[in-house]
Amino acid sequence: MEYNLRPDFIYMARHPEIFRGERKHRNFFEGWYYNVKTRDGKPFVVIPGISKDEDGNGHAFVQIIDDGVSRNVIYPMSAVSFRDKPFLIKIDKNEFSLFSMKIDIKHEDIRYQGELYFKNAITLKKSRYAPSIMGPFAYCAYMQCNHGILCITADAKGCIDTGKKEMDFEDGSIYIEKDWGSSFPKKYVWVQCNCFEEKKTSLSLSIADVPFLGFSFRGVIAVLRRGKRQNIFATYHFASVKKLEITKEGADIELKQGKLTLKVKVQAANALQLLAPNMGKMSEYVFESVDSKVNVKLLYKNNLLHESKGESAGYEYRGF
Numbered sequence: 001m002e003y004n005l006r007p008d009f010i011y012m013a014r015h016p017e018i019f020r021g022e023r024k025h026r027n028f029f030e031g032w033y034y035n036v037k038t039r040d041g042k043p044f045v046v047i048p049g050i051s052k053d054e055d056g057n058g059h060a061f062v063q064i065i066d067d068g069v070s071r072n073v074i075y076p077m078s079a080v081s082f083r084d085k086p087f088l089i090k091i092d093k094n095e096f097s098l099f100s101m102k103i104d105i106k107h108e109d110i111r112y113q114g115e116l117y118f119k120n121a122i123t124l125k126k127s128r129y130a131p132s133i134m135g136p137f138a139y140c141a142y143m144q145c146n147h148g149i150l151c152i153t154a155d156a157k158g159c160i161d162t163g164k165k166e167m168d169f170e171d172g173s174i175y176i177e178k179d180w181g182s183s184f185p186k187k188y189v190w191v192q193c194n195c196f197e198e199k200k201t202s203l204s205l206s207i208a209d210v211p212f213l214g215f216s217f218r219g220v221i222a223v224l225r226r227g228k229r230q231n232i233f234a235t236y237h238f239a240s241v242k243k244l245e246i247t248k249e250g251a252d253i254e255l256k257q258g259k260l261t262l263k264v265k266v267q268a269a270n271a272l273q274l275l276a277p278n279m280g281k282m283s284e285y286v287f288e289s290v291d292s293k294v295n296v297k298l299l300y301k302n303n304l305l306h307e308s309k310g311e312s313a314g315y316e317y318r319g320f
Helices: 009-014 135-139
Strands: 028-037 043-052 058-066 069-075 080-083 088-091 094-096 100-107 110-122 145-161 166-168 172-181 188-193 201-212 215-226 229-234 240-247 250-257 260-267 272-278 281-300 303-318
Touching: 009 135, 028 145, 028 281, 043 094, 043 281, 058 088, 058 110, 058 272, 058 281, 069 272, 145 201, 145 215, 172 201, 188 250, 188 281, 201 260, 201 281, 201 303, 215 240, 215 281, 229 250, 229 260, 250 303
Parallel strands: none
Antiparallel strands: 028 043, 028 172, 043 058, 058 069, 080 088, 088 094, 094 100, 100 110, 110 145, 145 166, 145 172, 188 201, 188 303, 201 215, 215 229, 240 250, 250 260, 260 281, 272 281, 281 303
């Protein structure tokens, strides 16, 4: 593994994409989530990451969701190298940045080869108080699970060859996020969509029971993008959960923050099994749908400001 002098603490808080795992020796995971969609909204998900268990045994991996199937390829930690400015993570011949993705996997019956490029990225609005979607919690060390929204949406282009088909992403789109820490929350729900009827609409939402300083609280982070506007609902902005009904068939969620109300309904479909971390070790499973449907409404004092329906939405939950 390649090592280098790291940026300062403030820079790290503002740039959650940066690799953290080079000095984490045990009970640690780190994963980047790339959800690329073709022009007609067909999803292709790639999750590069690392895992280190309680004994310090570690490996890297690349998980892929494609055509209703989940696949996972394992690599030794020695296959990992990185760069901070600009961000780049390499796992063997695979390369991931905020501007491109190179896939070169030939493992048993799994083959994915090609390059994708991203431009015109829309990123999360930041401030000193909220340097990332974690808000002031981005400055807190030892959170069980940290989260970053790296790219709300961007234009994608390029091709991926599987040996059986060629996927063309010309006029496609990309969403990128990241998680790192020791374990996923024991109870959470996650919804993400950037394929809405209203073309300049995107949604990312997470609600989780978060352990913190010996107790736990229900944390909320949500971003609704409407053109150039971003409505951020978050615990650190005093958002509250007014409705939370979660089942395998879907979700009915209502958040309130000041005079704004965000309503999200999900119709789930075709959940796939993904590996998930427990004390750093990828030993658990979660189920994620990448082709669900979602309806989102934004209200101000009960007056409708925005409504749109989306497809090819991500939906994942645990513990409900």
